[in-house]
Amino acid sequence: MLVHGIGRSLEDWQDAQDRLATTFRVVNVDLPGFGLTPKLRAKPGLPTFARAVVGVLDALGEHRPVHLMGNSLGGAVAMTVATTWPDRVASLVLVNSAGFGREANLPLRPMLYGVLSVLPVVGARFRPLAKEAGLRLNQALFADPAFATDERVRHAAKVGRQPDFRATFVGTLLSLGLPVVGSRAGWRRALLAAVVSAGKPALVVWGDRDTVLPVKHFHAAVAALPGVRSHLFPDTGHMPQIERVEEFTALAADFVTGVAVP
Template structure:
């Protein structure tokens, strides 16, 4: 009787093992990439200096630097998206001799963090700037804005022209982009679930790529700048505010620019990869009497790439601004009248002699 051939054993199912391995690898990547918020006290100690102070602005503890000539024209500097007041350090040094230079971290940025209003649109930031100016007891300021801060600056000037002496726009946002021109990170942030999870990944690599694109010279994306921007994004509440801003900011309407009558300087980097130089000419055409200066070898952050040259252009423009009113001198008390003086009332206007 022939020997029966044994049935070959069924192959083991290995997919559970593969699934377990894949899950473990994914968990490892998530744990490696996950970056919780950093302690506020640590970042405040690291990124403040002797000119920093915190003041209440609309219920938020805002990080402000107020420096320079206290009797000079007040110049308020507004940074861009995911930036901080440190981007203006070069300009602060250059302008401090003649101007009073004020810089601030917007809500959801830098060391300011979130605010009770919980809105991070251009319109909300314009309201924030008005309260800041009031709290600093200023009547008018020269308003300087970069990128998103530029949109805040011109929106403020368009709605509150009586509070603005002059306007300086540095590679400012203002004109709607086509869908294919919206940055990848903004599109990802607007994607449900993916955006909610993605904000908690380590930002260093994204910041490095972003800053290399922001400068005409990638070497300007120094380790210190990358570290500062990445760490300040991890200030408590900042990433959640960034996500909300990406999802709630409506396209800007540039129509009010045509009605503005504020002395304006437009300053632009000719190699800006984010906001094309064509927009600089659109601003010049829309704002009556606007002056335009393009720095052909600079990128989106010209005030950082060449602070001396760009600040010199701004300083020359600001030099034509009127000085803020000085406090009135106290009126001395009247001297006592000599005895026997004539107290006859004289007419307020003496008649002319024939």
């Protein structure tokens, strides 16, 4: 099961999904309020998103333990599922995952421009700024900005115009402690302790040129999770599942194949 990051959508996993689906059953989801999916009544945050992930599995009638793969916020969601419903999770693949450090360079300026661009009277003045900021934001996710294709930038703008996007984005930031104090230590400590206690097999991968969650978070994850497998991709940004899709899917497939599932 594949889970995307904050403000993003299931399309971030599309290339990896297509490759993994040649061998595995793959479920790829939008978190509620992101992508093109409406929000839930509950406040956005890790508990709500984790319940939504389990809800999708229930709706599909999939009750076998799953291999959860999460990118960025999706990694913290995956860990929350694994510690709240341990019988539903076989392993974790954490891809540039939130939860291992305070720093998080998030797209606040593009969001502000996006809000201003839809206002009456003044909105037209901010639309060019919003478009340019959106392009720069998408380019910053990759070591190679060419991966910020026109199609990806257009889709990101479409996601940003989804009616529930802004409320979900802001609510998620506030639930994690961002942007005022950085990612709060309290929820990170509690979640990490629960993950260690759960003892799920885990693979941590990162891009060494991640400008959103810096590479020192990778080293923190490796140090914190006993027995974890790890891989650091060179010349790679925040989304190895896109920028290094062939290497990533081979690595992930080898890992999950080796996990004994009850």
